[in-house]
Structures are given as structure tokens and as C-alpha cells.
Amino acid sequence: MKRQKTVYEAAIDHGFTRRDFLKMCTALAATLGLEYTQSDKVVKAMETNTRVPVIWMQFQDCTGCSESFIRSSQPKTESVLLDMISLEYSEVLSAPSGFQVESSMEQVYKDYKGEYIIAVEGSIPDDDSFLSVGGKSAKDTFIKMAEGAKAIIAYGSCSSWGGVAAAYPNPTGAKPITAHVKNTPVILVPGCPPIAEVMTGVIAYIITFGKFPELDHLGRPTSFYRHRIHDKCNRRAYFDAGLFVENFDDEGAKQGYCLYKVGCKGPTTYNSCAEMRWNGGVSYPIQSGNPCIGCSEKGFWDNGPFFERRAKIPGTQTTINPDEVGLAALGLTAAGIAVHAAGTVVKKKKDDKRGEEE
Numbered sequence: 344m345k346r347q348k349t350v351y352e353a354a355i356d357h358g359f360t361r362r363d364f365l366k367m368c369t370a371l372a373a374t375l376g377l378e379y380t381q382s383d384k385v386v387k388a389m390e391t392n393t394r395v396p397v398i399w400m401q402f403q404d405c406t407g408c409s410e411s412f413i414r415s416s417q418p419k420t421e422s423v424l425l426d427m428i429s430l431e432y433s434e435v436l437s438a439p440s441g442f443q444v445e446s447s448m449e450q451v452y453k454d455y456k457g458e459y460i461i462a463v464e465g466s467i468p469d470d471d472s473f474l475s476v477g478g479k480s481a482k483d484t485f486i487k488m489a490e491g492a493k494a495i496i497a498y499g500s501c502s503s504w505g506g507v508a509a510a511y512p513n514p515t516g517a518k519p520i521t522a523h524v525k526n527t528p529v530i531l532v533p534g535c536p537p538i539a540e541v542m543t544g545v546i547a548y549i550i551t552f553g554k555f556p557e558l559d560h561l562g563r564p565t566s567f568y569r570h571r572i573h574d575k576c577n578r579r580a581y582f583d584a585g586l587f588v589e590n591f592d593d594e595g596a597k598q599g600y601c602l603y604k605v606g607c608k609g610p611t612t613y614n615s616c617a618e619m620r621w622n623g624g625v626s627y628p629i630q631s632g633n634p635c636i637g638c639s640e641k642g643f644w645d646n647g648p649f650f651e652r653r654a655k656i657p658g659t660q661t662t663i664n665p666d667e668v669g670l671a672a673l674g675l676t677a678a679g680i681a682v683h684a685a686g687t688v689v690k691k692k693k694d695d696k697r698g699e700e701e
Contacts (some may be wrong), residue, residue, distance in 0.1 A: 347393035383537035396459040399433040404465025408499040469516030503533040535638035539587035557609040573609040608637030
């Protein structure tokens with residue numbers, strides 16, 4: 344088996360100074376949610392851990408996940424691609440093409456079996472006639488490479504859940520990659536696309552600590568998918584106060600009121616949008632005035648129509664119209680959403696009613 348350079352050796356080879364390297368490690372520690380005092384753990388790991396061979400496979404996708412990945416700011420994409428990993432195969436980012444790049448994937452399978460990581464973008468069709476790469480069945484190629492991989496990262500909702508290609512009536516028989524993986528561990532990083540820093544942060548964690556980050560019951564890293572967008576939303580105070588946008592050009596929209604009535608799926612969507620935000624932490628859809636469509640959740644593509652004035656209550660199968668159901672009733676139906684506000688409203692109504700009866 345060929346020896347890979349350590350992350351530190353690769354960084355120095357690419358012109359990093361020791362100071363640059365330490366700055367990169369400090370930024371990475373922050374992205375991983377570590378305290379400043381724990382930066383030395385990252386430094387030590389980067390000095391001793393070797394670069395990991397990565398195969399980036401694309402199936403039924405739009406390349407949006409790759410586009411997001413290359414826009415990461417912390418850690419920077421070039422640090423990940425040139426220093427942390429050894430990207431051996433990518434249809435989008437590899438310089439060679441055709442048989443040359445396909446032979447590179449085969450070489451990784453031979454030289455680094457059990458050591459390489461697969462990053463997957465896109466769903467896999469059941470019918471081979473819908474997708475082949477290099478003249479071979481995409482499904483068969485994936486199954487073979489998955490058997491020899493150390494781990495698999497499913498980037499995006501297509502590889503995680505099936506995605507838009509799996510939308511009804513799903514003519515290609517699109518399935519998530521987990522349908523074709525038996526014994527190789529998989530980590531799901533859903534989103535359409537996922538946040539760039541989440542994508543690089545996950546692979547950086549694996550390289551730094553040699554293991555997966557803590558995962559939830561669905562296989563998503565809890566560090567990035569532990570909160571609902573609603574829980575951290577900058578418009579949450581308006582939800583609690585019962586102030587909603589009724590349509591996109593009303594006064595409420597101008598004032599930044601809650602977008603729940605115009606279809607926001609923030610209360611049922613787990614992601615880091617409200618915390619990490621997009622484009623280097625500049626903004627995210629809700630902050631920009633667009634309701635969350637729940638793109639990181641399973642089945643979001645069929646959970647429409649988007650911007651509809653109806654929404655499912657978390658924890659139930661109930662669909663309500665916010666125009667007809669008040670905030671108090673909503674709080675009683677859905678534990679966890681504005682409970683403190685709803686409880687106050689309900690108590691006040693009961694007190695008022697009791698006063699009328701007396």
C-alpha cells in the first residue's frame with residue numbers, strides 16, 4: 344500500500360508556513376465546535392494523520408453539492424482538497440477525463456482497499472438503462488467501490504433520501520445510496536445542497552479524529568443537524584408573538600415577520616442554516632425573506648406545494664391552516680413549538696372564560 348503524506352507535510356509542500364498551518368487548524372477547530380483550548384488536538388492530528396484517498400462519485404444529481412463544496416470558507420476548499428484529502432476521482436473536479444480518470448478509481452480500489460472514503464452525490468436508479476458511467480452500470484460500480492471503502496459520506500438529499508429524482512412517480516426507480524450498502528458505515532449529510540462548511544466540516548472531522556462524528560438516529564451528524572431551523576430562527580420572536588407574513592408583499596413581509604403562514608418548513612426541518620448560514624455566514628433563505636422548503640428532510644420534494652398556506656405540525660400527521668388555527672391551539676397540538684407563548688395564551692383564555700361564567 345502506498346504511503347500518503349501527512350496533512351502537515353502536504354500543507355508545507357503547497358507553500359503553507361507554520362503560522363498558516365496553525366491558523367488553518369484553529370479555524371478547523373472552530374468549525375468542528377471545539378473550544379479554542381482544544382486546537383492543539385487538531386494540530387497534533389494534522390501533523391500525524393495521513394491524507395485520506397477520496398473517491399467522489401456522482402449519479403442522478405445536478406452537481407449542486409459539488410458547487411456548494413467548492414465554496415467553503417472555513418475550512419477553505421483548497422485546504423481540504425490539497426492538504427487534508429487526496430481526491431483521486433471526481434467527474435467535476437478531476438483534471439483528466441475518460442478512461443484516464445476511470446482507471447484512477449480502479450487504482451485506488453487496488454492500492455487503498457479498506458482505507459479510502461467515498462463521497463456520493465445523487466441517487467442511484469434501479470434500472471441500469473437510466474445511468475451508466477464509463478460504459479458501466481453506475482449501480483454495479485458503486486456497490487463494488489462501497490465494499491472496499493472505509494466509509495461513505497452521502498452528500499445532499501438525493502444520495503441521502505432519493506431526492507428530486509425519486510419524486511412521484513419516480514420513473515427511474517431512484518433510491519438513496521443506503522439501499523445498496525451492506526457493511527460499510529454511511530454518514531448522511533442532507534440538504535439541497537448541504538451548507539458548504541457542513542460538507543467540509545464532516546470530512547475534516549473524520550480525518551482529524553479517525554472516526555465519525557456523533558450521529559442521530561437517521562445517521563446525520565448531530566453537530567450540524569441537532570436543532571430545527573425554527574429553534575434558532577431570527578424571526579422566532581415574531582412567531583411567538585403571533586405576527587405572520589400573510590403574503591409576500593404585505594407590511595408583515597417588509598417588517599420581517601414570521602413566514603410560517605406562507606409555507607415555511609422551519610419547524611420541521613433539522614439543519615444549521617440559521618446558525619452557520621450560507622455564503623461564508625452572510626445569510627440564509629429565511630433571513631432573505633424566503634420560507635424554508637425543508638430541503639434537508641426526507642421526502643421534501645413531494646411535501647408541497649411550496650409556499651402553500653398550510654403546514655404539518657411537528658410530531659403529528661395533522662395538516663392545519665394557520666389562518667383558521669390560532670397560535671394557542673398550535674402550541675397545544677405541537678409540543679416544543681412556542682410552548683411558553685402558547686401556554687400563556689391558553690391560560691389567559693381560560694381565565695377570561697372563567698371570569699365570564701362567574
